[in-house]
Amino acid sequence: MFKKILVANRGEIALRVIRACSEMGIKSVAVYSTADKNSLHVKFADEAVCIGPAPSPQSYLDIQRIIAAAEITNSDAIHPGYGFLAENDKFSKICEENNIKFIGADAEMILGMGDKATAKATMKAAGVPTIPGSDGLLDSVQQGLEVAEVVGYPVILKATAGGGGRGMRIVNEPSEFQKAWDSARQEAGAAFGNDGMYLEKFVVEPRHVEIQVLGDAHGNAFHLSERDCSIQRRHQKLVEETPSPALTPEIREKMGAAAIAGAKAINYEGAGTVEFLLDKYGDFYFMEMNTRIQVEHPVTEEATDVDLIKEQIKAAAGVELTVGNQEPQMCVMECRINAEDPANDFRPSPGKIESLHFPGGLGVRVDSHVYAGYVIPPNYDSMIAKLIVKAPTREEVVTRMKRALKEFVIEGIKTTIPFHLKLMDNEQFKSGDFTTKFLDENSYETL
Incomplete structure (x- = not known):
């Protein structure tokens, strides 16, 4: 097992990886830009290294600086999180050349799945339904x-x-x-x-449904069921849930088997996601494979009680995974809380958080790196928290999410909390009968 992991990312995903490392007895190293010097991932890691100024190309996207930080801290592995360099084949290869384990896909896998035309041909050859x-x-x-x-x-x-x-x-x-x-x-x-x-x-009345997969170096590949990501704005996900209201047990079984076939076709190792479009007739088609951990991975964790970050780390260390295929044991939903003003076309709203209160109670989880007094920089993605709730039924999940959103207090900036509250009251959303076009057809004002 690794002795020290450098986390080549920021925000809530960096903090999430650091927590997993701590529980596994692995030392962690945070890297940060000057804009993130007061971020929680910097405070909670065992070590921290400043890698440059605020602009991403001069810090979180600067491969040379990140490799140098790993070398001076004697890190034997790098976890890239999601975004930034997580699916950069060059970074994966350079890590390998420097005897640093990249906790993610190798360069060949990233290249093969990153180019959509190549990925489609690979999946088609593996018998996965393609458009x-x-x-x-x-x-x-x-x-x-x-x-x-x-x-x-x-x-x-x-x-x-x-x-x-x-x-x-x-x-x-x-x-x-x-x-x-x-x-x-x-x-x-x-x-x-x-x-x-x-x-x-073009798939008519589509839903966006993805399957979480795990693979290891021993030839094993498992699926941990689905996440429905159909509530999205301009192809950016806002709400994810499991189980999908649109899936029958038969479709779920077929989709899971197709995802495993795709993962095995490239000998996939680690955590990945196979994404599908599901049409109104119950047919599904491969869309793409993300060779990294997803933003919405807590949905699967809460539904299956499997720690995906720990499984990622174990797979990268060569450990044989034994989780097996999983079905959702609970209904789970995640709302992305962004520093945006939904009443003003979701305009970014960086700035200082004057006061903050996270919701709590049974079945409520918050993944976030912010705190009262924290200044949200304008340089990066606007997501500042993920609110995840679980309950035995979807109806109870929606009710619990509404309660938790009301408890979620962030003052000093605008957030997407008012949008999510309106969504939880929308009859079409509550019915589960919607497509990826839902927010094209329903504006914030008309929800």
Whole structure:
């Protein structure tokens, strides 16, 4: 087992990893930018190293500085958390070259799953259902029109290196194709330095359902059931839950088996997530695989009582995992609390937290790195906390979440708590009958 792990991240996920290390008897090292010198992950780690100024390229994205911090602290492993360098194949490879264990996927796995066209081909070969579309990248508009004619409109153009909804355009008829092609390529090239495009059938009334998987170096692969992430704004998740209101036991079994088949196809090690689109007919299709821990991993932890961070660390250390396949033992829901103003188009709201009170009670968990007096910097993602609740039924989860949100007091900044409170009162949401388009059809004002 590792003696010391450097956590190459910030905020609540850095604190989450540090806590797991502490319980496993492993020393932890926090790295931080000058903007994060007063963050809790810095205070609670066994050691802390400043790696640069606030801008991410000069700190949390600076591979050379992070490797140097690991070397001077004699860290034998690095946990990247999520975001930043968590799915950077170059970082994974450099860690390996410096005899530092990267607690995540190796460079080959990251490359294979990071490129969406390659990932789709890999999963298709493994027998995982994939969305009909182009075989690899499109060479031209004409080729795209020909593929669209075969699979049928509507179709969606996607950037192969895309993420966060960028480089994606829906095309409803041939006359829209050229304009969508040009704008998607331009956006993808500017955002990712790669304007490669592929095409897929656009799934009607989709739900976003993902399967948590764990794999090890001994050939084992397990699934820990699903998380429904259909409540999202501009392709950014806001609420996650398990079990999915849309899944039957039969679909759950098939989806879990497909996720395991995909993980085994690449000999996956560690924690990963296989993401699917589920249509209104009960058919599901592979969307992508995230080769890292997810923001919403506490949903699975609370539903299965499995510590995913500890399992990640054990897998990276070569330990054979024995958790087996898991089904949700409770209904669990997570609300992401962001420093944003929902009444003003979710505009970021950095600043000083004047006062703070976390909710508590049976079945309530808060993952956060903030405290009263903490100044939220404007340099990073706006998520400041995750509120997770569990109960025997979905109806009780919604009721408990509403109670916990009312107890959650943050003064000095705007947050998404008012949005979540309105959502918990929305009849369509409470019924469980919604798609990924829910927030396109329901604004904050009309919820």
